[in-house]
Amino acid sequence: MQWNSASEFFAMGGYGLYVWGSYGMALLIMVVEPLMAARRHRAALAAAAQDEGL
Structure with a gap:
């Protein structure tokens, strides 16, 4: 998988929240x-x- 920006990486193709x-x-x-x-x-x-003390 290839991402063009950091926001695409964190979004993970729409599954970012789950991941x-x-x-x-x-x-x-x-x-x-x-x-x-x-x-x-x-x-x-x-x-x-x-x-033990008992």
Whole structure:
């Protein structure tokens, strides 16, 4: 596929919203998932430490 301008590239032949939206969602998930995993890990460690103290 060949584009004559940057706007044609970003429009992706009329599918730009779908293509770039998909890339955006994938990027968002790749950023949020490690943060949520770290949060769950800290919570699990805190729960384990609390259980040890009983």
